Amino acid sequence: MSARQITGRLVIATHNPGKLWELQQLLAPHGVDAVSAGDLGLSEPEETETSFSGNALLKARAAATAANLPAFADDSGLCVDALGDEPGVYSARWAGEGRDFSAAIRRVERELAERGATPPFRAHFTCALAVVWPDGHVEQFEGRVDGVLVFPPRGEKGFGYDPIFLPDGLERTFGEMMSAEKHALPSDGSQALSHRARAFQALARACLA
Numbered sequence: 381m382s383a384r385q386i387t388g389r390l391v392i393a394t395h396n397p398g399k400l401w402e403l404q405q406l407l408a409p410h411g412v413d414a415v416s417a418g419d420l421g422l423s424e425p426e427e428t429e430t431s432f433s434g435n436a437l438l439k440a441r442a443a444a445t446a447a448n449l450p451a452f453a454d455d456s457g458l459c460v461d462a463l464g465d466e467p468g469v470y471s472a473r474w475a476g477e478g479r480d481f482s483a484a485i486r487r488v489e490r491e492l493a494e495r496g497a498t499p500p501f502r503a504h505f506t507c508a509l510a511v512v513w514p515d516g517h518v519e520q521f522e523g524r525v526d527g528v529l530v531f532p533p534r535g536e537k538g539f540g541y542d543p544i545f546l547p548d549g550l551e552r553t554f555g556e557m558m559s560a561e562k563h564a565l566p567s568d569g570s571q572a573l574s575h576r577a578r579a580f581q582a583l584a585r586a587c588l589a
């Protein structure tokens with residue numbers, strides 16, 4: 381069965397400005413009328429699920445119900461092999477109430493040291509995307525990018541854990557890349573770089589004109 385198409389207005393159910401920016405850039409060429417959850421004054425649901433896809437669905441469902449519009453949510457995070465895939469779905473929570481990602485990055489480094497881990501510190505970012513329509517219809521997609529963590533952090537660009545993530549095969553961290561490079565969608569259809577752009581490629585193939 382083919383996927384349902386996204387047309388007209390779409391709520392981007394995120395309160396994270398870095399994600400919102402990337403998702404808006406990804407949606408822009410498709411002529412979608414995207415409005416953010418913040419602009420609509422929607423509240424942020426508690427992320428009670430234990431998987432990225434479960435939390436993406438929960439966030440999209442809450443926004444679709446509150447706004448009575450199709451809603452698009454992203455749940456993502458950094459999974460570190462030597463930390464048993466933590467912080468994973470707790471990636472935002474490691475930054476605390478004040479969303480201090482320098483502190484979250486220091487915690488990753490400290491926990492690696494406490495567990496006696498040695499480089500290379502293998503890790504991946506995962507992104508789960510969910511689109512939910514007001515009638516309850518759901519479409520879901522996932523993307524992942526593998527790499528290693530580097531300390532000290534490198535670069536001021538991007539957001540979250542970008543300055544410590546060095547994708548496989550490249551010499552610059554996500555924090556050293558322009559946002560467009562991180563989330564670019566190659567015009568020849570080859571694989572995008574970031575977890576979010578990879579998940580978005582799957583979504584665009586299925587649900588966007």
Ligand code: ITT
Pocket residue numbers: 393394395396399424427439454455456457458471472481505538539540541542554574576
């Ligand atoms: P919303 O739930 O409102 O979308 P959030 O920041 O709480 O915002 P998540 O629960 O999905 O989002 O947390 C994911 C965290 O993982 C996020 O806060 C980032 O710090 C980190 N993360 C996800 N994608 C990232 C990326 O592309 N680059 C750097 N860090 C990323």
